Amino acid sequence: MKERSIWRNLVRGYGIVNRLTPTYIPLTVASSFIKAVQPLMVLFLSAQIINELAGERDTGRITLYAVLAVGFAFAGSAINAAVNRRITTLNSTLWARFYFFLGNRYMQLNYDQVEDTMNNERLADIEAKSNGNGLGLLRLHYSLPELLQPLFELILSIILVIGMFTSASSYEKTFITSPYATVLLILLILSMIPFTYLIKKREERIQKKVFEDNPKANTYVDFFNEYMQAKNAAKDIRLYKQAPAIEDHYNKSVGAEYWYRIFNLVGKNNALAAAMNAVLGGCVYLFIGLRALYGMYPLGSVVQYIGAVTGVVGALAKLVSVVGNFITNNPYLSLVFEYLDLPDNMQNSASSRQIPQEELEFEFRDVSFKYPGSDHYAIKNLSMKFNIGERLAVVGLNGSGKTTMIKLLCRLYEPTEGVVTLNGIDIREYDYSAYMGVFSVVFQDFKLYSFSLGHNVAASESYDAALAEESLIMAGLSEKIRNMPEGLHTYLHKDFSDDGVEISGGEAQKVALARALYKNAPFVILDEPTAALDPIAEFEIYSRFNELIGGKTAIFVSHRLSSCRFCHDIAVFHEGRLIQRGSHDKLLAERDGKYAELWNAQAQYYVGA
Numbered sequence: 001m002k003e004r005s006i007w008r009n010l011v012r013g014y015g016i017v018n019r020l021t022p023t024y025i026p027l028t029v030a031s032s033f034i035k036a037v038q039p040l041m042v043l044f045l046s047a048q049i050i051n052e053l054a055g056e057r058d059t060g061r062i063t064l065y066a067v068l069a070v071g072f073a074f075a076g077s078a079i080n081a082a083v084n085r086r087i088t089t090l091n092s093t094l095w096a097r098f099y100f101f102l103g104n105r106y107m108q109l110n111y112d113q114v115e116d117t118m119n120n121e122r123l124a125d126i127e128a129k130s131n132g133n134g135l136g137l138l139r140l141h142y143s144l145p146e147l148l149q150p151l152f153e154l155i156l157s158i159i160l161v162i163g164m165f166t167s168a169s170s171y172e173k174t175f176i177t178s179p180y181a182t183v184l185l186i187l188l189i190l191s192m193i194p195f196t197y198l199i200k201k202r203e204e205r206i207q208k209k210v211f212e213d214n215p216k217a218n219t220y221v222d223f224f225n226e227y228m229q230a231k232n233a234a235k236d237i238r239l240y241k242q243a244p245a246i247e248d249h250y251n252k253s254v255g256a257e258y259w260y261r262i263f264n265l266v267g268k269n270n271a272l273a274a275a276m277n278a279v280l281g282g283c284v285y286l287f288i289g290l291r292a293l294y295g296m297y298p299l300g301s302v303v304q305y306i307g308a309v310t311g312v313v314g315a316l317a318k319l320v321s322v323v324g325n326f327i328t329n330n331p332y333l334s335l336v337f338e339y340l341d342l343p344d345n346m347q348n349s350a351s352s353r354q355i356p357q358e359e360l361e362f363e364f365r366d367v368s369f370k371y372p373g374s375d376h377y378a379i380k381n382l383s384m385k386f387n388i389g390e391r392l393a394v395v396g397l398n399g400s401g402k403t404t405m406i407k408l409l410c411r412l413y414e415p416t417e418g419v420v421t422l423n424g425i426d427i428r429e430y431d432y433s434a435y436m437g438v439f440s441v442v443f444q445d446f447k448l449y450s451f452s453l454g455h456n457v458a459a460s461e462s463y464d465a466a467l468a469e470e471s472l473i474m475a476g477l478s479e480k481i482r483n484m485p486e487g488l489h490t491y492l493h494k495d496f497s498d499d500g501v502e503i504s505g506g507e508a509q510k511v512a513l514a515r516a517l518y519k520n521a522p523f524v525i526l527d528e529p530t531a532a533l534d535p536i537a538e539f540e541i542y543s544r545f546n547e548l549i550g551g552k553t554a555i556f557v558s559h560r561l562s563s564c565r566f567c568h569d570i571a572v573f574h575e576g577r578l579i580q581r582g583s584h585d586k587l588l589a590e591r592d593g594k595y596a597e598l599w600n601a602q603a604q605y606y607v608g609a
């Protein structure tokens with residue numbers, strides 16, 4: 001991973017913080033200022049009261065200082081409480097906003113980027129580093145008060161300390177009261193800057209090493225967290241008694257050692273910094289105390305200077321530490337931006353054509369394709385046309401390239417060689433989003449979500465209820481919706497509604513088909529979505545679909561050759577190549593062909609049964 005400039009990362013990072021939690025930045029500026037100014041103001045007024053008590057003892061002035069001190073303390077606390085309430089409210093939704101931000105980006109990625117394990121690991125890494133270690137964007141968010149408060153403290157403390165160097169009263173001339181001693185004290189205070197910085201750098205080095213030693217730790221956590229709770233894994237976990245093996249893997253990959261090394265180090269560094277602060281604090285007390293003894297400062301000013309110099313020391317230590325944190329955090333911010341900046345390879349300046357209004361004719365021209373990272377051709381020298389308004393059945397053994405051909409047609413992937421054209425023009429020239437709108441596809445591994453039936457069919461919150469119902473009826477679910485308690489408003493599954501219904505695998509496939517019908521796109525593709533249906537139901541669905549889609553172009557992929565009889569055109573795939581094409585009768589007549597072999601094999605099993 002390439003680390004990016006820290007300044008650019010910070011500016012961009014805080015821009016995102018501002019978008020995720022608007023008003024957080026100005027509120028934090030206000031809160032940090034109040035938190036810094038309030039104690040220093042009280043310190044200043046207390047010093048004035050002591051000076052007054054030790055000097056002229058003017059009751060009026062003492063009362064005024066006391067009222068001001070109490071007033072400041074009270075007003076500061078009240079304003080701060082109100083501001084903090086707003087900040088706490090914002091922070092309480094930060095997690096949800098942050099995860100939506102990452103997830104939303106994931107939804108915008110090109111499909112090939114989603115299938116790329118590197119990107120999945122990247123996202124798992126970002127989430128785990130934020131979650132477990134508070135690194136990345138969240139670190140910026142939470143570091144803001146850690147940066148601003150000491151910054152204000154430093155500025156205000158320096159203002160309160162200025163009097164130390166301009167004292168006009170007569171005092172004993174010794175080394176301690178000389179300017180050399182002042183310079184020495186300043187140097188001593190400044191010496192902690194490189195020291196604290198070095199501690200932070202060491203922390204960064206060790207933290208990086210811990211992460212490098214456990215490169216897959218986050219992917220494991222993510223995988224197992226999801227797997228342990230996955231409904232579709234629950235049967236296997238129980239029947240194959242996977243729980244102990246999962247626990248074993250989990251502990252090995254994310255064992256206590258991993259966290260111990262990080263937190264042990266942070267703890268040690270914090271202790272070191274605290275010790276250094278204590279020593280410096282002692283020196284400050286000694287220095288100012290001695291100067292007071294030599295008559296350089298009045299009693300009240302001693303209180304003020306000790307408080308203010310200690311404030312400078314504390315603020316500097318916190319500032320160096322927070323700057324160190326920014327440096328430590330920068331690689332993880334770079335990781336976030338690398339993920340956010342994954343290029344959109346599908347929609348670019350060349351993809352500006354609108355989808356033609358006339359009939360759509362697709363063609364593969366000598367297309368070959370290898371999946372990224374694979375040296376095996378999943379599709380080889382494929383040339384085929386999809387006849388407008390006709391149905392094409394695609395058949396072939398497992399792994400013969402049927403689904404890959406469909407992914408290429410839908411532009412989920414781009415060919416390694418050759419082109420796919422729409423009305424004679426390379427599909428890469430069309431607007432990507434509009435191109436996606438051309439297809440109503442039902443894949444083998446379609447997904448429904450635990451919302452209402454109508455929402456599932458329309459894939460949206462607001463929908464045309466009549467059309468959704470009609471689509472469900474057309475997909476063969478008329479009986480089912482009649483029996484559903486709230487019709488289209490019935491929830492699937494019980495995640496969000498106690499009245500939700502569980503549907504069978506076959507019924508789920510019918511809902512997915514209804515969704516494709518509802519979309520009403522000009523090109524329909526059913527990629528074996530009926531595997532959970534019995535052969536009769538599948539035949540019924542396919543034939544009904546054949547009627548329903550009217551004059552649209554369609555592709556049906558199925559392993560049950562008998563289900564594709566209504567298609568006049570059948571394409572046979574084998575090892576990534578199109579090896580036969582024609583009607584059922586023509587292909588059956590090619591006695592040595594793959595189609596005849598598959599047909600006879602299936603006929604034999606059915607006869608045997």
Ligand SMILES: Nc1ncnc2c1ncn2[C@@H]1O[C@H](COP(=O)(O)OP(=O)(O)OP(=O)(O)O)[C@@H](O)[C@H]1O
Pocket residue numbers: 115371372374378396397398399400401402403404405
């Ligand atoms: N995401 C992927 N990454 C790498 N290789 C893949 C990927 N998906 C599929 N393949 C490989 O591409 C080849 C064709 O797969 P494809 O899914 O197109 O076959 P299919 O004919 O649809 O199979 P099935 O009938 O089992 O659905 C197979 O060898 C498969 O291993």
